[in-house]
Amino acid sequence: MTEPSVQVLAHGLGGSADLPVPLAYALVAAAWALSISFGVLVFAWRTPRLRADTQGLPLPSWVNTCVAAPLMRRAGAAAGLVLTVWVLLAGALGPPRTSHNALPATFYTLLWVGLVAASVVFGPVWKLISPARAIQQLACLVTGQRREHAWVTYPEKLGYWPAAIGLFAFVWLELASPNPGSVAAVLTWSLVYLVTTIVGTIVCGTRWCEHADPFEVYSALVGKLSPVGPGPERAAYVLRWPLNNLQATPVGAGSVALAAVLLGSTAFDSFSSQPRWRNFVDSASAGEPLGGWTATAVRSLGLLLMVLFIAATFTLACRAVPQLPRSERAKLPGLLVPSLTPIIVGYIFAHYLTYLVEKGQSAAMLLMDPLDKGWNPLGLDDRDVAYVLSTHPTLLAALKVTFVIVGHILGVLAAHDRSLRVLPKRHQLTGQFALLLTMVMYTCGGLYLLFGG
Template sequence: MTAVLAHGLGGSTDLPIPFTFALIGASWALTVSFVVLAFAWKTPKLDPDRPGRALPDWVTRFADSPITRNVLAGVALVLTAWVALAAFFGPSTSADNALPGVFYVLLWVGLVAASLAFGPIWRVLSPVRTVHRMGCAVLGRSPGERNRRYGDSWGYRPAVVGLFAFVWLELAYSNPGSVTAVRTWCVAYLVTTLAGAVVAGERWCERGDPFEVYSTLASRLSPLSRNRGDGRIALRNPLDHLGSMPVRAGSVALMATLLGSTAFDSFSAFPWWQRTLDAAGGPVAETLARTAGLLVFIGFVGVSFWAATRATGGLRPEQRAALPGLLSHSLIPIIIGYVFAHYLTYLVEKGQATVILLADPLGRGWNLLGLGNAEVAYILSEHPSATASIKVLCVLIGHVLGVVAAHDASVRILPRGHQLTGQLALLLTMVTYTFGGLYLLFGG
């Protein structure tokens, strides 16, 4: 795997917090949180419709201004073209080309951070949306004119396919850092997503674009959101906003793909797994083995969550069948916690290296904004104890928030008499995710 794909800090020898201490802390955090919730949180307290504290009117006017949105969309389109220079005419090696870093660092990980800070920002930045809107303006039609062609039964399934294609390239393909491979993936994404928007309107972007769905999912934990009544931007309890995630076909598969793939990424660094791949007998066999491993991790998350959420009594069959989707939003904090625990060093340090490469996309010695002379500041790698603590806290906070969200939704959904016992299987599953995540994070 190329240098740009060397995620995180590595195995347990790089993380100075003893693994046993991390597990004890995790078990106490989850046990105490559940006991408190069970005895002090007996009625629903989270409300997606609860208005937040509205920010001054000028904030909403500025964010909604056509000038603001057009400028941001234009800048994103120019940056896309700039990265395309590197993709098609830049150096052929991933160490010297900015494309893999933009793809795996700034887009995949940076998008989560930006969406947490500013909301579903990909709706504004998406080059596909921008090109589609420009085409609609030329043809004199509304961007949402063909929304009805996107069937309700599709749900998030096209986005799940796109997200799986991304994680497959990163984690299963034999040469994920290849400029050619990343360029091919990006071209396929742009063509497919733009064709979907042309055929099915902007609803395709909203539900079928993997990056927009990923951005929207992360934004559910942002403190910034819209009040439903007047549309003003407001500060809210992120857990209130979390419950507003629409339940659509593919909701559980979406969460399982994101959580399972991140877990597999950590697992893939285990020495014995690397030895197994080395003995596989060639790139094709290695790719097949990694693909099988990736599917196992995603399948485990999906099946275990599906089974745990349905393990309650007092419900009709149709109500029980709806539970996995209704509770799927509780996995969002866990996913976000894992993303930052696993990719934090990657984002901060590889992100800097990528920006430096972007100053010279063609590899001709350009020095835009003086970035060519910049050096990467290894802020996190030079402070391993603090970094390890941050990573563990990301996992624990994500799981505690997940338990809170699941408990509140269960109290709201489950029938009286089953509101506590009906959560036990889900709690056990989340504890398993926590211990498993820390075990994988520490490299066993």
């Protein structure tokens, strides 16, 4: 493998490598987002249409048989466990150089970005390959306990807060820590995550995975945009319009925080690559070595403020319904937060597209030889990364804008349909304007950051 192909951690070391969107593309996209949003709101969508229990198109029987087979589920669990051990061994015993070690490459590329792509296509895949679930199944097999067994009931009041905190810890390591590409730092984070999740799963059962495992909650959230979903009888899987599946998104305490972390961290990643922000961080930490604690504190505060900004603006927009009791307004952010999922996914694909397609190839190559022993099982050692997007900037810009706009339109449709269900009839139109304008602000802000500020 040649040297350029192993430089896989530009994002993990602070910033996306994608080319900025041309200004004309960003302006046209913003105009489309605004006009389509108001057109949908006022003219095209008068009654609720989205339901998670629609019949859908049944998948072939052999597909459902294969997916439901215990052997398939055990194979997925075993594969996830083996891959986890494989990558951790690479971190512990592999080459010390970040660009040659498979752990950081897998951590930042295949896990963080690839998990979104896989979940959007196939549904919540982490549930199948989760190492914590695999170990819990082994423990139940040895002790004779049922898989649903829990020593302690998971507290309902916790909701999704542990998952939101875990995801914030991940993005903090990636975007604000002193040395995000450090093999030791990534290995430490991974081990803490595994120990916490395994202990929580054994003690609280699978409800811990469903509510507190950051990667399973992340996968399940974006997996609601998959065209694949359970049928009305839940005995088989069907194909249906993804926004129908989105209606089945479970919500609870911490759901707004979860969405704010995902959207706010991606926005901060774009923002932190702006020259003004970098100059500000450099001036604040002048005289300190690279990765000093002042710079870390400034980046951490910036990341936290961006997440809080998303959470506050969304919450205020949802509650801006006139003449509605305070108790009813307080419920609206949780009821409407699933509508942010398409915007989150669209922005993630727009921001990390090049990173996934091109640097994902490098991560896969490193996984073929995690201990740097010269292994070459697939004959890829002499292959270079195919820079299929970086060498076509016009195509890349068009794709990025398309992802943002499609995510925005789907988010507006989902929010509008949900508003028609949960808002009083006399406020179904006026009660949506603040939320619509907030979504337009997110989209235009995302385009501005992708444009390069």
